[in-house]
Amino acid sequence: MANNFVDDGWVTSYLHGISQEIYQAHVPESLVGKSFFKATRYFYRCHGLLVFGVGSFSRLQKRHMAHHPSIADSSHYQVMLAPRNYTLEPQDMLFAIATDVQAVLNA
Numbered sequence: 001m002a003n004n005f006v007d008d009g010w011v012t013s014y015l016h017g018i019s020q021e022i023y024q025a026h027v028p029e030s031l032v033g034k035s036f037f038k039a040t041r042y043f044y045r046c047h048g049l050l051v052f053g054v055g056s057f058s059r060l061q062k063r064h065m066a067h068h069p070s071i072a073d074s075s076h077y078q079v080m081l082a083p084r085n086y087t088l089e090p091q092d093m094l095f096a097i098a099t100d101v102q103a104v105l106n107a
Contacts, residue, residue, distance in 0.1 A: 008062045023104045024055065026094045036086040043096065053081045053095035055086065061064040 031039045036054055043049040057076050079095065080086060088094075098104050 020099060021101075023096050023098055023101060024093050025096065025104050025107075027054075027088045027090065027094055029090075031088055031092050035084070036082070036088060036089055037084045038069070039083065039088055039094065040082075043094075043107055048098075049103060049107055050097040051094050052097060053079055054083060054086060055079045055093040055095065056086075057091055 004027075027039070031042065040051045043051045056078055096104055096107075
């Protein structure tokens with residue numbers, strides 16, 4: 001039986017890709033007020049992390065949480081994939097792809 005498997009580079013890329021994991025982290029204070037695009041550029045250039053999304057509570061939920069921080073209704077939480085012009089807020093969470101949690105913690 002002939003071997004039809006030819007590695008023309010995609011296997012190496014595939015194996016690297018499946019070794020990555022998805023992590024969620026708070027927006028650093030230094031990036032609050034900056035665009036999502038600027039944050040992704042910073043994390044990629046400075047830490048080699050691929051940030052691909054942001055999790056955010058709706059504006060209505062944020063106002064409610066300010067008065068009752070122990071109440072967090074997840075039905076008002078949304079995950080946005082690559083919202084290029086989105087301005088990061090203190091309660092937002094970033095989603096990143098990295099090799100391990102230490103890479104995210106070091107960023």
